[in-house]
Amino acid sequence: MIELLKQPWPWYTSGAAIAGIMFLMLFFGKSFGFSSNLRAICTIAGAGKSVKFFDFDWKAQQWNLLFLVGAVLGGILSATLLKSEAPVKLAASTIRDLQTIGIHFDGQLNPSQLFGMNFLTVKTLVLLLSGGMLVGFGSRYAGGCTSGHAISGLSNLQFPSLIAVIGFFVGGLIMTHLIFPLIFSL
Amino acid sequence: MKSLKFVLTGILFGVIMTKSEAVSWYRIQEMFRFQSFHMYGIIGTAIVLGTLGVFLIKQFKLKDSQGNAIEFKDKDKT
Numbered sequence: 209m210i211e212l213l214k215q216p217w218p219w220y221t222s223g224a225a226i227a228g229i230m231f232l233m234l235f236f237g238k239s240f241g242f243s244s245n246l247r248a249i250c251t252i253a254g255a256g257k258s259v260k261f262f263d264f265d266w267k268a269q270q271w272n273l274l275f276l277v278g279a280v281l282g283g284i285l286s287a288t289l290l291k292s293e294a295p296v297k298l299a300a301s302t303i304r305d306l307q308t309i310g311i312h313f314d315g316q317l318n319p320s321q322l323f324g325m326n327f328l329t330v331k332t333l334v335l336l337l338s339g340g341m342l343v344g345f346g347s348r349y350a351g352g353c354t355s356g357h358a359i360s361g362l363s364n365l366q367f368p369s370l371i372a373v374i375g376f377f378v379g380g381l382i383m384t385h386l387i388f389p390l391i392f393s394l
Numbered sequence: 395m396k397s398l399k400f401v402l403t404g405i406l407f408g409v410i411m412t413k414s415e416a417v418s419w420y421r422i423q424e425m426f427r428f429q430s431f432h433m434y435g436i437i438g439t440a441i442v443l444g445t446l447g448v449f450l451i452k453q454f455k456l457k458d459s460q461g462n463a464i465e466f467k468d469k470d471k472t
Binding site: 213216217219220221222223224225226227229230231232233234235236237238239270271272274275276277278279280281282283284285286287290292296298299301302305306313317318319322323351352354357358359360361362363364365366367368369380381383384385 | 397399400401402403404405406407408409410411412413414415416417418419420421422423424425426427429430431432433435436437438439440441442443444445447448451458459460462464466467468469470471
């Protein structure tokens with residue numbers, strides 16, 4: 209059983225399982241959306257004193273924060289006990305393309321060159337922090353992220369979600385094809 | 395116990411996202427370069443099954459674990 213779980217899961221299993229998570233949350237009387245947690249965390253940190261948006265009862269979101277804690281634990285579990293020894297089966301063309309912008313494929317889930325402690329430079333730190341800020345701003349500005357808009361929103365045929373998802377995707381394309389070559393050639 | 399179910403669902407979600415490699419920076423790059431179906435397959439399957447399920451929940455007016463009707467909030471347009 210453990211062996212079966214250890215290997216990378218095919219897309220259809222994962223897609224079905226993600227829909228399953230959304231239904232579990234609905235069955236618990238909640239909704240599936242991750243980035244609402246960012247608002248709650250800002251409120252806990254005291255942002256409600258100066259910005260009205262953060263002045264709300266975060267305790268009502270406690271369930272979602274617990275879900276977030278669980279997700280982190282699940283990630284750790286997958287990176288240790290359920291870790292697959294085989295390298296990620298990334299497309300050869302992607303490996304080549306990344307090579308041209310100076311990112312070397314190391315077979316892990318994420319390049320240690322960008323996320324590894326050994327490579328912590330001012331540049332990677334600035335990149336990670338500004339990326340995080342863009343994600344935080346964007347998901348709140350759009351009223352949701354990939355989980356709330358793409359999965360929950362689109363499943364409920366929400367037009368604003370469709371616009372948001374198209375926006376996320378176009379943003380990703382611009383970042384990948386226009387901005388990455390600039391950032392990584394610095 | 396009431397809180398534990400959210401932590402457990404979260405753990406399951408974390409495992410799914412990691413084991414499907416959806417959390418992979420490399421996989422995301424592969425997606426934005428249109429070089430693999432993997433990520434599209436994951437999101438596509440989740441949305442198709444999600445839409446079907448939400449439709450059925452509304453159709454049969456299903457209730458949640460506390461016996462309340464499952465309601466869907468419309469996303470804000472502004």
